[in-house]
Amino acid sequence: MNQFAGLDADVQARRGLVLDVQLRVAAGERVALVGPNGAGKSTFVDSLAGLLPLDTGHVTLDGVVLDDRSRFTPSAQRAVGVLFQDLRLFNHLDARDNVAFGLRARGVRKAHARAIADDWLDRFSLANRARQPVTLLSGGEAQRVALARALAIEPRLLVLDEPTAALDVQTKATTRRWLREHLAGLAIPQLLVTHDPIEAATFADRIAVLVDGRVVQEGTADELRRVPRDRYVADLLGGNLLAGRKIGGSVTLERGASLLVASECADGPVVVSVAPQGLSLHRDRPATSARNAWSTVVRSIADDGHRVRVALGLPIELVAEVTPAARYELALAPGTTIWVSCKATEIAVHPA
Template sequence: MTDLDDTAHDTGTVSRPADEGLDARLVVDRGRFRLDVTLTATPGDVVALLGPNGAGKTTALRALAGLVPLTDGHLRLDGAPLHRTPPESRPVGVVFQDYLLFPHLTALDNVAFGPRCHGAGKAEARARAAEWLQRMGLAEHAGAKPRRLSGGQAQRVALARALATHPRLLLLDEPLAALDARTRLDVRAQLRRHLADFEAVAVLVTHDPLDAMVLADRLVVVEDGHVVQEGTPQDIARHPRTDYIAHLVGLNLYTGEAQGHTVRLDAGPAITTTEDLTGPVFVTFPPSAVTLHRDRPTGSSARNLWHCEIAGLETHGDRIRAALTGDLALAADLTTVAAAELGLHPGAPVWATVKATQTHAYPA
C-alpha cells in the first residue's frame, strides 16, 4: 500500500502525506533572462501566476510541464522528483492557450487521446472521455470535430482532455484568452466550478486580473523572473507592493516614510492618512477618491491638496480616467459630465484633493 492509500484508522478519514502537493523551485537561464520562482501548493489549491508580458509566467508553466529543462532548483509532486521525468510520463495535464485540439478527431476522441497515451484500452478511454464530456455539458457534441465547436466548447473539450488522465498537477496557460468577452464571462464561471471540484494542484497563468481573482485561491505575482508578491486575491488587491500590481488592481501607489498620520513620499509631497504608523510605508488610494477642481478649493474637508496638470484623458469603462502630473503624479476617475464641466484637456491646470479617510497606508 502506498502513502497515498494510507488511512487514519482511528477516524476513518484519509490522511494526507505531509509532502503531498507541489514543491518547486524553478530556475531557468535563457540568455540574459533568468527565471527563479518558488511555488508550493497543496491538493485542492488553485494558484495563479500573474505578471506582465515577459515576466516569466509561461516559462514557469513550461518548466512544470517538462517542456523547458531546469537550470537549477527542484520540482517535486507528491514527494516524487519530476525534473528528470519525461513530459509524457508526468502526472500533469495541460490546457494550452489555443487548446491544441486535434482537428481530424471528434471531441470524444480528442478527450480519449490522453487516457490512450497512458495505457488505457480504446473502449475504456472512450468511456472515460464520454463521462468527462457529460460532466462538461458537452455530451451532445461528442461526435463534433473542433471546427464545429464554439470557442467555449473547445475550451471545455481541452479541459476534459487534460482531466481525463487524472493528473496530480493541472496547468492552464491563459485558458480564456481566445474567447470573446461574452463567452469569457460564461466560461470563466464554468471553469471556476470545475476547478473547485479538482482534488489536486492547479496552476493558472494569466495576465488578466479578473481571471486570477475569480479562479485562484492564491496569487503569485512574477516580474522580471522573480516573485514580487504572493497571497490571497483579497490581500494582493488590498496591499499592492509594486506599480504593476497597483495598476492591475486600479490603485494609486506611493512609498514614503510615515510619522504618525503623515507620510513624506520618496518622490513628491506628504500625504495625510488615517493610519498612525512609523517608518517605511506604502500608501494607496483609488482614482475614484480623487476630486478635481479648476480653481484652488476653499473650505474643503479634504486633508490632501495638490496642484497638478492634465497629462492625458481616456475612456475607462463608463468614466473618464485622467492622468495627472505636477505636485503628485496620479490617476483620477470622473464622469463624462464632470470632465466636460471642468473643461479638461491635456495641459489644463487643476487642483486634486483626496480625503485622508480614502487613503490606506501599510508597512513596506
C-alpha cells in the same frame, strides 16, 4: 524527502529570459500566477509540464521529484494536466478521441477509453458533440474539450495557461464562471497562469505576481491590494474588485451595499473595479457631484512615503490611495471615521 502534498517548485531556467521562481500550491488550492507578457509565464508552465528541463532547483509533486539536478521525468510520465492557451486539440480526431487520447497513451483499451471520454463530455454538456471533428466546435466548446482531455488523465497538477485570453468578452465571463464551477472540489493543486488581474482575483485563493522572471509578491488578492510591495503590483493588482449584480444604473454588492454606475454592461452578475486613485476621502459629508458617497472607518494604513494606501471598512471594503500630504490633512489613522466619494464614471463594470 519532501512530503508536501501538492506542487513545490523552485525553478531556475532560461529561455530568452532568466526565470527564478519559488512557488508552492497545496492540493486543492488555487493559485494564480499573474504577470505581463514576457514575464516568463510560459517558461514556467513548460518547466512544470516537463517540456523544459531546469538549470537548477527542483519541481516536486506530492513529494515525488520530477526534476532536479540528478533526474528529469519526461512529460509523458508526469501526470501534469495542461490547458493550453491555444488548446492544441488534435484536428484529425473527433472530440471524444481527443479526450480519450491520454487514456489510450496510458494503455487503456479503446472501448473503455472512449466510454470514459464520453463521461467527461457528458459532464461538460458536450455529449452531442462527441463525434464532431474538433475543428467544427465553437471556441467555448473546444476549450471544454481541451479541459476534459487534460482532466481525463487524472492529473496530479492542473495548469490553466491563459484560459480566456483567446475568447471574446462575453465568452470570457461565461468561461470563467464555468471553470470556477467545474474545478471546485478538485483535490489537486490548480495553477492559473494569466496576465489578467480580474481573472486571477476571481479564480484564485492566492496570487503570485511574476515580473521579469521573478515573483515580486505573493498573497491573497486583498493583501496585494492593501499593501502592494511595488508600483507594478499596485498598478496591476491594486485595483478594488467587488462582485455584485447589476440592475439598471446600479450594482448591488454581495454585502448588500450598492453603487451607482455608468456602464453599458448588460444586467446580471458583474465584477466592478474601482481604482484606488478614483476614490476621494473627506472629513465631512462631501458637497460634490459624485454619485456615490458614504461614511466609513479606516481599517489600516500602508504608507511607503510616496503614496498612502488606506483600507476602508464596511459598508464597502475598498482601498483608496492618497498622497502623504492628504493623509496629514485628513489626520488619517486606523479607526478614524471619514467620508468616501466616487464618481459613477470611475467605476468599471465587467460581466462575471
